[in-house]
Amino acid sequence: MFLISPSILASDFSNLESEISAMKRAGAELIHVDVMDGHFVPNITIGIPVVASLRKKTDLVLDVHLMISNPLTYAPQFADAGADLIVFHIESDSNPQAVIDAIKAKDKKAGIALKPKTLAESVFPYLGQVDMVLVMTVEPGFGGQKFMTDMCPKISAIRKECERIGVSPDLEVDGGIDCDTIGQTVRAGANVFVAGSALFGKPDYTDAVAALRKAAKEA
Numbered sequence: 423m424f425l426i427s428p429s430i431l432a433s434d435f436s437n438l439e440s441e442i443s444a445m446k447r448a449g450a451e452l453i454h455v456d457v458m459d460g461h462f463v464p465n466i467t468i469g470i471p472v473v474a475s476l477r478k479k480t481d482l483v484l485d486v487h488l489m490i491s492n493p494l495t496y497a498p499q500f501a502d503a504g505a506d507l508i509v510f511h512i513e514s515d516s517n518p519q520a521v522i523d524a525i526k527a528k529d530k531k532a533g534i535a536l537k538p539k540t541l542a543e544s545v546f547p548y549l550g551q552v553d554m555v556l557v558m559t560v561e562p563g564f565g566g567q568k569f570m571t572d573m574c575p576k577i578s579a580i581r582k583e584c585e586r587i588g589v590s591p592d593l594e595v596d597g598g599i600d601c602d603t604i605g606q607t608v609r610a611g612a613n614v615f616v617a618g619s620a621l622f623g624k625p626d627y628t629d630a631v632a633a634l635r636k637a638a639k640e641a
């Protein structure tokens with residue numbers, strides 16, 4: 423099943439509630455929330471209060487992507503704020519097992535993410551414990567970057583390892599995803615797609631979501 427996760431990084435923040443409501447009406451299943459601390463990545467975005475506010479305004483799955491140095495401290499707080507799925511980076515300063523355990527202790531779904539230069543094998547020990555693996559198809563920290571085609575073999579390697587050990591976490595891709603690039607990630611094994619500028623700001627969100635989903639299915 424293909425799932426669409428619009429990234430609010432590309433939305434109109436002055437009308438965030440209406441933007442998210444429009445994406446729900448358009449058929450999106452998740453809302454992707456990029457959390458950046460200015461340390462792990464060279465940008466600062468939003469934090470716990472915004473997630474708490476979003477939780478009050480939508481019943482869509484809040485797909486919270488922690489691009490922060492210390493997810494072990496903050497993941498439980500995002501869980502308490504209403505995040506449904508909390509994705510942290512294998513490259514962070516926190517012990518991956520400890521972060522997974524902390525998220526699961528809050529009865530939330532856990533995901534693990536990789537930067538472009540990080541080997542697929544780094545997440546193999548955790549595939550049986552996480553609900554999602556996020557492969558970054560751009561360098562994390564900024565929106566609007568060009569899709570990195572050379573990340574597709576990494577997606578394939580993770581999918582093949584999941585199949586080998588008999589687990590089936592969602593495999594999400596984030597960065598430069600649009601109707602022209604989504605097919606490559608589908609063929610590599612991805613099934614959850616983060617999209618920002620390909621969705622937000624379009625004249626008709628329903629058409630934009632439908633076009634993205636159609637491109638995925640046709641792949």
